[in-house]
Amino acid sequence: MTPTHSTTHLVLIPSYNPGRKVLATVRAARAQWTPVWVVVDGSTDGSGDLLREEAATDPGLRVLVLPKNSGKGSAVLEGVTRAAQAGFTHALTMDSDGQHPETLIPHFMATSQAAPDAMVLGKPVFGPEAPALRVNGRKVSNAWANLETLGMGIGDSLYGFRVYPIAPLVRVMRSTRFMRRFDFDPEAVVRLCWAGVRPINVDAPVRYFTPQEGGVSHFNYLRDNLLLSWMHTRLFAGFVLRLPLLVWRRVTR
Numbered sequence: 372m373t374p375t376h377s378t379t380h381l382v383l384i385p386s387y388n389p390g391r392k393v394l395a396t397v398r399a400a401r402a403q404w405t406p407v408w409v410v411v412d413g414s415t416d417g418s419g420d421l422l423r424e425e426a427a428t429d430p431g432l433r434v435l436v437l438p439k440n441s442g443k444g445s446a447v448l449e450g451v452t453r454a455a456q457a458g459f460t461h462a463l464t465m466d467s468d469g470q471h472p473e474t475l476i477p478h479f480m481a482t483s484q485a486a487p488d489a490m491v492l493g494k495p496v497f498g499p500e501a502p503a504l505r506v507n508g509r510k511v512s513n514a515w516a517n518l519e520t521l522g523m524g525i526g527d528s529l530y531g532f533r534v535y536p537i538a539p540l541v542r543v544m545r546s547t548r549f550m551r552r553f554d555f556d557p558e559a560v561v562r563l564c565w566a567g568v569r570p571i572n573v574d575a576p577v578r579y580f581t582p583q584e585g586g587v588s589h590f591n592y593l594r595d596n597l598l599l600s601w602m603h604t605r606l607f608a609g610f611v612l613r614l615p616l617l618v619w620r621r622v623t624r
């Protein structure tokens with residue numbers, strides 16, 4: 372199969388110490404799409420060199436390196452800023468650790484190309500192996516996100532498998548110094564909804580691997596839940612300020 376080539380839509384993979392699945396993940400994405408860019412976020416596990424070697428023989432792959440770990444949001448912002456300079460208008464973000472369904476890249480891209488003003492959000496379909504703590508934890512974040520947007524239709528606030536229109540994403544990110552780490556995914560959807568970017572939800576399986584299978588997560592239950600709670604507190608305040616606008620949009624739609 373030849374990967375679909377695009378000059379408007381790229382695949383963007385933020386990557387921090389991703390474990391041994393990274394190369395297979397990037398190759399699987401490359402089998403679906405050209406180009407694929409990886410942002411190595413200050414990784415210290417040798418994956419940066421591995422990816423650079425791969426890019427040396429694959430012109431469809433580009434590797435950007437941040438010298439210091441700066442967080443998922445920062446890595447995505449670096450990637451989309453450079454992508455915009457290169458003329459791209461949309462980015463499909465996905466994880467570097469094999470958890471996301473690479474085979475759905477063309478379908479997500481086609482959905483975005485048919486509705487370029489919208490964002491295409493993956494709606495996770497969990498297998499039986501998904502940890503209950505993560506599955507239930509996101510229900511809380513989803514309830515907040517839907518309240519903060521007055522039910523504009525966010526199917527899932529946390530899943531990182533998404534297509535973003537780059538210009539509004541860069542605009543909302545530049546408007547705040549937050550959403551640079553694990554708070555990126557939920558804050559991005561909420562702020563983009565506020566900016567009038569409509570969500571389209573598409574089902575997408577998510578896989579969880581055991582450490583024996585090469586599964587790696589940098590999610591830290593206490594640290595990241597505190598980060599998310601603080602984020603929703605901020606977003607709730609933003610919601611109250613925007614309430615008249617959101618109500619107005621609702622009634623005029």
Ligand SMILES: Nc1nc2c(ncn2[C@@H]2O[C@H](COP(=O)(O)OP(=O)(O)O)[C@@H](O)[C@H]2O)c(=O)[nH]1
Nearest residue numbers: 385386387412442443446466467468588589590
């Ligand atoms: N946690 C974390 N992930 C990062 C960072 N920078 C980039 N990423 C990437 O963001 C994605 C999600 O991270 P991960 O630890 O797998 O979180 P989880 O899938 O929610 O358990 C992966 O592709 C990471 O490599 C960072 O500083 N911290």
Ligand SMILES: [Mg+2]
Nearest residue numbers: 466468470588
């Ligand atoms: Mg992961």
